[in-house]
Amino acid sequence: MNNHNKPSIVVASPSCFYYRPGVRREQIKSSQLLLASYLSQHFPVTYVDFEHSIGQANTRVQVKRFERRARELLANMEFDILAISCWTSLSYLATMTVARCCRDLYPDRLIVVGGYHSTARPEDFVTEDNLFDYVIRGEGEIALKDIAASYPATGRPTETQVIVGQALEPSDYVPMNWDLVEDLVRTNFPDGLGTLVTFLSRGCPFGCAFCMETLKTRRWRCASVEYAINEVQAAAERFKFSALGFGDACFGVRSKWRKEFLRELVNLKPDFWVLFETRPEYLDEEDIALLGQIKSQVQIGLESCSPEMLSIMNKSRQPDKYLTKYREASHCLSDHGVVHGANLIFNHPGETGKTLQETFAVVDEELSRGMSTVIWTSHDYVHFPGSYIDNNRGLFEEKYGTQFLCPEWWKLSEEQYTNGRKVIPSHDLAGDRLKLWSDMLEARDQQMRDALTPTALSLAAGSQYEKWLNDPRIIDI
Numbered sequence: 001m002n003n004h005n006k007p008s009i010v011v012a013s014p015s016c017f018y019y020r021p022g023v024r025r026e027q028i029k030s031s032q033l034l035l036a037s038y039l040s041q042h043f044p045v046t047y048v049d050f051e052h053s054i055g056q057a058n059t060r061v062q063v064k065r066f067e068r069r070a071r072e073l074l075a076n077m078e079f080d081i082l083a084i085s086c087w088t089s090l091s092y093l094a095t096m097t098v099a100r101c102c103r104d105l106y107p108d109r110l111i112v113v114g115g116y117h118s119t120a121r122p123e124d125f126v127t128e129d130n131l132f133d134y135v136i137r138g139e140g141e142i143a144l145k146d147i148a149a150s151y152p153a154t155g156r157p158t159e160t161q162v163i164v165g166q167a168l169e170p171s172d173y174v175p176m177n178w179d180l181v182e183d184l185v186r187t188n189f190p191d192g193l194g195t196l197v198t199f200l201s202r203g204c205p206f207g208c209a210f211c212m213e214t215l216k217t218r219r220w221r222c223a224s225v226e227y228a229i230n231e232v233q234a235a236a237e238r239f240k241f242s243a244l245g246f247g248d249a250c251f252g253v254r255s256k257w258r259k260e261f262l263r264e265l266v267n268l269k270p271d272f273w274v275l276f277e278t279r280p281e282y283l284d285e286e287d288i289a290l291l292g293q294i295k296s297q298v299q300i301g302l303e304s305c306s307p308e309m310l311s312i313m314n315k316s317r318q319p320d321k322y323l324t325k326y327r328e329a330s331h332c333l334s335d336h337g338v339v340h341g342a343n344l345i346f347n348h349p350g351e352t353g354k355t356l357q358e359t360f361a362v363v364d365e366e367l368s369r370g371m372s373t374v375i376w377t378s379h380d381y382v383h384f385p386g387s388y389i390d391n392n393r394g395l396f397e398e399k400y401g402t403q404f405l406c407p408e409w410w411k412l413s414e415e416q417y418t419n420g421r422k423v424i425p426s427h428d429l430a431g432d433r434l435k436l437w438s439d440m441l442e443a444r445d446q447q448m449r450d451a452l453t454p455t456a457l458s459l460a461a462g463s464q465y466e467k468w469l470n471d472p473r474i475i476d477i
């Protein structure tokens with residue numbers, strides 16, 4: 001240890017193994033950077049992203065190569081504590097590999113793991129040989145700061161310790177320390193970034209059945225408007241990017257904060273796109289009129305238009321009211337020219353032919369209104385550990401005939417993108433009927449395309465609907 005009171009920390013994003021080749025990687029992993037930013041106030045911190053420095057590994061040969069490169073990189077790094085982020089379960093195998101390389105090289109150094117996966121499945125990191133010293137559940141800042149502060153005196157614990165991290169209060173939020181990724185950005189993105197993400201709040205008060213956010217502190221905690229605006233300005237002054245995203249689990253829950261922030265944001269006259277995800281309840285006409293004055297794109301976590309599915313998903317206790325709210329918000333967003341994604345999850349446990357009909361009936365009704373800025377963004381259900389569904393698999397199996405065909409996909413050296421989706425939602429949607437939703441979507445392809453304004457069409461083609469890229473109405477954005 002160079003400085004006896006201040007151990008040095010490497011915060012590492014370990015990459016993903018066996019994730020579908022060609023899936024776009026996140027340019028800057030902002031959650032990990034946020035953690036590193038907080039720690040850098042107290043300790044010397046380096047941030048590394050093995051996905052950038054080594055790459056993803058999608059075959060056994062690539063995994064072997066990854067292991068070799070990780071060993072070389074770690075051998076050339078100065079640090080006392082390796083803090084690995086198993087943020088997504090897709091990083092589980094890579095996390096284990098990086099930790100193993102580190103332990104082989106440095107038997108005395110501290111290895112800590114945190115992130116959504118360790119929050120959901122801490123036991124996945126408890127090994128006979130105590131590979132990890134600490135497994136942190138929930139937010140990592142305070143737990144890691146305490147561990148690092150006591151490490152010089154206590155050294156490695158004799159057994160793996162599982163700790164629930166105390167959630168950070170807004171008074172302790174620290175701005176992103178962009179210095180930590182200066183070299184990474186300069187080396188990997190010399191022409192500028194696509195989307196840069198920062199955070200203005202934490203927590204979500206809702207409890208959707210498929211979402212892992214529910215495992216963390218649910219209280220919505222926002223930074224002050226002044227802090228939030230400073231974050232926007234600091235990012236814009238520092239880097240060139242086409243969009244700034246707010247990665248908040250649920251943007252703008254408190255109406256007064258939201259309006260004040262949006263007013264200040266409009267005053268900044270941003271020349272980049274602003275992106276965030278929220279619920280329809282948190283967008284009224286005043287907010288939308290403000291958003292209409294800047295280049296903004298809103299993701300709405302609608303998830304389904306079937307009242308029955310919305311109940312099963314625990315999206316809302318009053319599904320009909322929720323759908324009315326969605327329609328009002330969506331129409332108003334279209335009236336103000338604000339592009340918005342209506343995110344839908346299909347084949348969620350409990351889904352049947354009837355619930356699909358209900359969803360597409362609403363989609364059809366919306367399409368019949370003519371030109372709009374709504375992009376229907378559709379995904380298959382992906383089974384993540386720690387969600388309500390995962391914790392109550394038996395209940396779904398019994399009630400709907402759901403089958404979880406690969407319940408621990410993150411542990412297998414096989415294509416995880418496919419394995420995570422191996423769920424039969426109900427007795428009714430098995431076999432060939434599993435692709436019923438994508439057939440129903442495909443049948444509406446032309447209508448969906450024609451209903452979009454040129455800006456919305458161009459944004460849709462640039463993201464989810466690549467097949468629309470040859471449409472003559474596409475414009476440069």
Ligand code: B12
Pocket residue numbers: 025026027028029030031032034035083084085086087088089090112113114115116117136138139140141143144196197199202203204210211212213246247248249250384385
């Ligand atoms: C913002 C977000 C994104 C952004 C990320 C932006 C960016 N550039 O970083 C975007 C939209 C790009 C995105 C992409 C993906 N996401 Co996402 N995303 C979120 C979201 C909405 C919010 C995260 C958040 O609140 N951050 C705020 C910070 C403060 O909290 P945090 O991220 O949890 O970080 C804290 C702790 O986890 C902990 N921690 C993290 N690392 C470490 C390390 C150590 C050592 C310690 C001690 C602690 C620690 O400390 C951090 C600070 O407090 C969540 C949850 C949700 N409601 O949907 C999903 C969520 C995290 N995403 C998820 C997924 C699956 C993905 C994708 C894989 C989707 C896909 N198929 O491509 C990709 C993966 C991208 C990647 N490789 O990094 C899942 C993860 C589930 C899982 N088990 O894997 C979540 C939980 C949603 C869900 N389905 O439930 N995502």
Ligand code: SF4
Pocket residue numbers: 204205206207208211212213214249250279301
């Ligand atoms: S899906 Fe969205 S609204 Fe539901 S719990 Fe997760 S973050 Fe909250």
